[in-house]
Amino acid sequence: MDDCLDRYHISKLNQDQVNYLSSPITLKELEAVIKSLSTKSPGPYGFSAQFYMTFKEELILTLLKLFHKIETEGLLPNLFYEAIATLISKPHKD
Secondary structure, eight states, rough: OOOHHSOOOOOOHHHHHHHHHSSSOOHHHHHHHTTEEEEOSSTTTSHHHHHHHTHHHHHHHHHHHHHHHHHHOOOGGGGGGOOOOOOOOTTTOO
16 A cells, blocks of 8 residues: 555645644534535435525534534444435436
8 A cells, every 4th residue: 555655746734734634523614514505406315405504503503413423432323334326307308
């Protein structure tokens, strides 16, 4: 693996960047993400950006608890390892 990676010039994170990425997710960050969601299509579970924006107050606290639990336990819920593919038919297209 090291031989393979040595072929590429991959920049390394400095300590400030490592600390920032290792810090807990904040309420402000979750709010910013929900605010920036694209309204073009729903997510993999069918929840649209409008859904997240409408129920932002209720969802942010739940998501914050989830992310902090993941951080403290170091494990993702089993659902995070699943994938869903959804075909969306478009009118007048074969």
